[in-house]
Amino acid sequence: MMDAFLQGTATIFQPMVFLSILVGVALGISVGVTAIGGMVACALFLPFVYQLPPELALSFLVALTSVVFTGGSITSVLLGVPGTAPNAATVIDGFPMAQKGEAGRALGAAIGSSMFGGMASVFFAIAMIPVLKPIVLSFRAPEMFMVILLGLSFLAIMAAGSPVKGMISGLLGVLLALIGFQGVSGVYRFTYGSTFLSDGLDLNGVVLGIFALTEMFDMIVKGKETISMEVRKVGFKSVFQGVKDIWIHKWLWLRCSVIGYVVGIIPAIGGNAAMFVAYGHAKQTSKRPEQFGKGCVEGVIGPESANNASSAGDLLTTMAFGIPGSAVMALLMGGFLLVGVTPGPVMIKDNLPLVFTLLIGIAVANGIAGIICLLIAPQLIKISFIRIDYLFVVISAVVFIGAFIGKLSLLDLVVATVFGVLGYLMKRFGYSREALLLGLILGELFEFYLTRSLKIFGPTFFMTPTSLVILFFIIVVFAYPWLKDAFSRRSPQGA
Amino acid sequence: MKIKSSSVFLIFILLVMVFTAREAIRFGHSEAMLAPLLLSLAILVLGAIELTRELRSKDKRPRTVEDEDLPPTVVARAKGGSDMGRFAMALGWIGGFAFGIYLLGFFLSTLFFAFLYLKVRGRGWLSSTGFAAGFTVLLYAIFQMGLRSQLYRGVLFGG
Numbered sequence: 001m002m003d004a005f006l007q008g009t010a011t012i013f014q015p016m017v018f019l020s021i022l023v024g025v026a027l028g029i030s031v032g033v034t035a036i037g038g039m040v041a042c043a044l045f046l047p048f049v050y051q052l053p054p055e056l057a058l059s060f061l062v063a064l065t066s067v068v069f070t071g072g073s074i075t076s077v078l079l080g081v082p083g084t085a086p087n088a089a090t091v092i093d094g095f096p097m098a099q100k101g102e103a104g105r106a107l108g109a110a111i112g113s114s115m116f117g118g119m120a121s122v123f124f125a126i127a128m129i130p131v132l133k134p135i136v137l138s139f140r141a142p143e144m145f146m147v148i149l150l151g152l153s154f155l156a157i158m159a160a161g162s163p164v165k166g167m168i169s170g171l172l173g174v175l176l177a178l179i180g181f182q183g184v185s186g187v188y189r190f191t192y193g194s195t196f197l198s199d200g201l202d203l204n205g206v207v208l209g210i211f212a213l214t215e216m217f218d219m220i221v222k223g224k225e226t227i228s229m230e231v232r233k234v235g236f237k238s239v240f241q242g243v244k245d246i247w248i249h250k251w252l253w254l255r256c257s258v259i260g261y262v263v264g265i266i267p268a269i270g271g272n273a274a275m276f277v278a279y280g281h282a283k284q285t286s287k288r289p290e291q292f293g294k295g296c297v298e299g300v301i302g303p304e305s306a307n308n309a310s311s312a313g314d315l316l317t318t319m320a321f322g323i324p325g326s327a328v329m330a331l332l333m334g335g336f337l338l339v340g341v342t343p344g345p346v347m348i349k350d351n352l353p354l355v356f357t358l359l360i361g362i363a364v365a366n367g368i369a370g371i372i373c374l375l376i377a378p379q380l381i382k383i384s385f386i387r388i389d390y391l392f393v394v395i396s397a398v399v400f401i402g403a404f405i406g407k408l409s410l411l412d413l414v415v416a417t418v419f420g421v422l423g424y425l426m427k428r429f430g431y432s433r434e435a436l437l438l439g440l441i442l443g444e445l446f447e448f449y450l451t452r453s454l455k456i457f458g459p460t461f462f463m464t465p466t467s468l469v470i471l472f473f474i475i476v477v478f479a480y481p482w483l484k485d486a487f488s489r490r491s492p493q494g495a
Numbered sequence: 496m497k498i499k500s501s502s503v504f505l506i507f508i509l510l511v512m513v514f515t516a517r518e519a520i521r522f523g524h525s526e527a528m529l530a531p532l533l534l535s536l537a538i539l540v541l542g543a544i545e546l547t548r549e550l551r552s553k554d555k556r557p558r559t560v561e562d563e564d565l566p567p568t569v570v571a572r573a574k575g576g577s578d579m580g581r582f583a584m585a586l587g588w589i590g591g592f593a594f595g596i597y598l599l600g601f602f603l604s605t606l607f608f609a610f611l612y613l614k615v616r617g618r619g620w621l622s623s624t625g626f627a628a629g630f631t632v633l634l635y636a637i638f639q640m641g642l643r644s645q646l647y648r649g650v651l652f653g654g
Contacts, residue, residue: 051642164545168508168538175515175534187527190518213589220585221578389616390626392585393609396592397634401601405644413593420589424582429501447530454529 001130001352008356011055012364020056021361024063025369031064032071032087041068042331043211044395046204046338047402054339055357061335062358063365065328066118066311070369073110073304074377078103087307089279093292093299100295107377108242109297110304113253115370116246118308120254121261122363125312126356129348136320136345142461144321145449146470148442151323153477154266156435163478169426170435176201177443184451196411203334204406205415206440208399210433211331213420216395218427219388239374245297252282252298253305260306264313264326278306312362319343319355322445327434333441338406502549509542588612600649602639606631 011017031041042065049057072087077094090110097106139147152174156166179190180200191197246253256278263274282302283292292299314329322344324330336343341351348355403416423433439446453461462471498506512535519531588608595604609627614620638644 048637048642051644162545162548164541164548168541168545171534171538171541172508175531175538178531178534182527185522185524185527187522187524189522189527189531190515217582217585221581223581389613389618392588393612393626394630396589396608397601397605397630400593400596401634401638401644401646404601404647408645408647410597410647413596417586417589417593421586425504429504450530451526 004352005126005356007353009360011353011357012059012360014055017055017059017357017361018364020052020060021063021365022368024060025067025365025372028064028067028365029071029369029373032068033074040211040215040395041065042328042335043207044398044402046207046331046335047398047405049335050204050338050405052339054341055354057339058336058341058354058358059361061332062315062361065332066308066315066362067365067369068328069304069307069311070111070114070118070366070373073114074107074373077106077110077300087275087303089275089303090300092279093294093296096293096295097297097300102238102295104236104238105242105245105297106295106300108239108374109245109300110242111239111370111373111377112243112246113256113301113304114308115366115373116253117257117260117305118311118366118370119363120257121264121309121312122359122366124258124261124309125316125359128316129352129355132316132320133348136348139321139345139466140464141449141452142457142464142467143470145446145453146462146467146474147321147323148446148449150470150474150477151442152435152438153474156432162430165430166432166435169432170439173436173439173441174443174446175439176206176436177440178447196407196409199407201415201440202403202406202409202412203337203440205403205412206419207331207334207437208402209416209419210423210426210437212395212399213416214423214427214433216392217420217424220392221424239377242297242300243374246301249298249301252285253301255285256281256302256305257309260309261313263306264310265317266313274306274310275303278302308366311366312359315358315362319358320345320348322347322442324438324441327437330434330438330441334437337441499549502546505542505546505549509539509546512536512538512542596647596649598649598651600652601646602631602635603649605634 012021027045028041042061045061045064049060052060069087073090073094076087076090077098094106094110097103152170153167156163156170177200179197181188181191181198188198259278259281260274263277279299279302282298283289286292286296286298288296310326314324314326315332318324318329318333318336320343322333322342324333333343341347341354399416399420400413403412404410406412425431426433426436457464462468516532516535516539519528519535522528522531592604592608595608598604599607606627609630610623613623613626618626638646
């Protein structure tokens with residue numbers, strides 16, 4: 001274990017790996033500021049890492065996705081527009097602080113909490129590996145199948161307006177993964193004689209279509225000209241006042257970092273849930289809860305510590321179980337597969353140095369991103385004035401090149417466009433694109449573990465103790481929205 | 496009774512699932528049939544539940560992820576024109592670009608697409624030309640020179 005840790009740490013400081021982290025950080029911050037979002041960013045940059053060695057490619061992608069929230073906090077505070085969805089809670093108090101003339105203080109608190117939260121979560125993750133390793137390795141086919149179902153259930157419930165629509169999306173994704181030649185039976189499924197489809201759908205084309213193209217369609221339909229409209233001035237001194245606030249509220253920062261990390265570990269939840277849980281906790285434990293929503297610095301420190309801290313938990317779940325810890329991790333997992341690394345128990349067992357490299361990469365990326373943002377946050381905000389017209393041209397070209405590179409087939413341009421349209425319709429009608437992607441990525445494993453479980457354990461394969469515990473969680477996940485509705489209907493009557 | 500567009504989309508999914516289940520049965524081999532059949536049946540059941548709920552619901556617009564996650568400041572509403580019209584226009588540009596790639600390859604079609612799109616959207620000659628040329632050169636430098644990717648050269652130039 002120690003050897004793997006040292007080896008992983010040494011890899012980070014190889015010049016090319018460190019450079020790839022730097023580039024990832026710079027792009028991640030820019031993406032956060034432009035409000036494109038981590039998922040679109042990860043999708044757009046997959047084509048660039050296709051031919052790179054795994055440690056370079058994955059360090060870049062991990063750095064990119066783990067600092068997007070740091071960039072996103074800048075627009076949340078200064079413009080009232082969350083750079084990414086997990087920055088949404090920061091707007092509630094960060095923007096009012098900016099309106100009161102405390103923009104710098106809010107920025108300092110947001111960026112500092114993000115930086116320290118992201119770095120602390122890496123230590124939690126590394127400390128957990130010795131505990132996690134035997135658990136992961138003890139999982140057999142039925143448990144793995146149930147974990148996949150749990151991941152799909154979480155994402156279905158969390159990502160969509162309707163849990164049923166979320167589950168439909170996830171299962172559709174699994175079904176799409178079954179297109180192509182099945183080795184076990186020797187049957188070509190849903191290919192209709194097409195050699196293009198016999199290898200299945202290329203992940204690149206689908207991901208780029210369903211995230212990047214869809215977002216472009218959406219921006220054009222909404223008639224947006226630029227991402228932001230106005231900007232506030234920020235004093236350099238006040239930024240450091242915000243950093244001092246973190247020290248004053250250090251226990252809140254620590255508790256919210258732990259919350260972010262723990263929520264991040266739960267499959268398919270990630271930063272979105274972490275930030276709201278942390279915000280709720282910050283308000284509950286504050287001595288002045290009535291100030292929340294009016295510009296309270298604790299309302300910035302809480303969610304910003306949590307959203308960056310969720311990254312390490314997310315990544316650990318993804319690497320240990322092969323189940324993406326969040327929607328962004330589903331895309332990142334696509335990146336793993338594209339460069340030939342298969343996340344899951346085998347990775348923890350055989351590729352532990354890479355696991356450490358990527359976790360430490362998160363800490364390094366967060367440290368660099370925090371320093372950059374603290375120094376040049378007011379200048380960075382200018383990126384958010386890029387006109388949508390230019391963005392449409394850039395994204396369309398990168399989408400098509402990225403889709404083509406996978407199989408060197410022009411038909412992948414059609415795949416990207418079809419999934420762009422499907423993604424737009426899904427977004428419009430409240431279906432979860434994240435769940436569809438997760439289903440598509442896990443589809444093959446879903447079928448593999450299902451048939452294996454049935455063969456070895458029969459139709460009652462889910463009756464093992466661990467499987468029953470996971471099944472219980474799945475039922476709780478599905479019952480949760482109905483229980484919540486039922487309680488909220490009862491409470492006003494009782495009042 | 497007027498059927499909502501979201502219900503039409505759901506009915507389309509259900510029809511595809513009926514077709515998928517029928518195809519799965521035809522695979523003959525149990526291992527090939529099991530997962531697609533189970534999945535399509537599960538989607539049919541879930542879809543039927545959701546459709547019943549939608550048809551009974553009085554809410555005209557389905558709740559979307561964005562409605563839940565983001566505050567009102569983020570969702571900029573379009574001014575004038577229909578959503579579907581703008582969507583069709585964007586899709587037209589994308590389709591045209593894809594056809595351009597088929598004819599002229601990636602780099603030439605990017606040059607023309609970037610220039611035409613920006614010009615039609617009201618940008619000046621200088622900014623449209625400058626951006627189109629600069630962006631194409633950047634793509635060439637990254638993909639052709641840097642990553643040495645073999646990008647398609649277009650049917651007019653031998654593919």
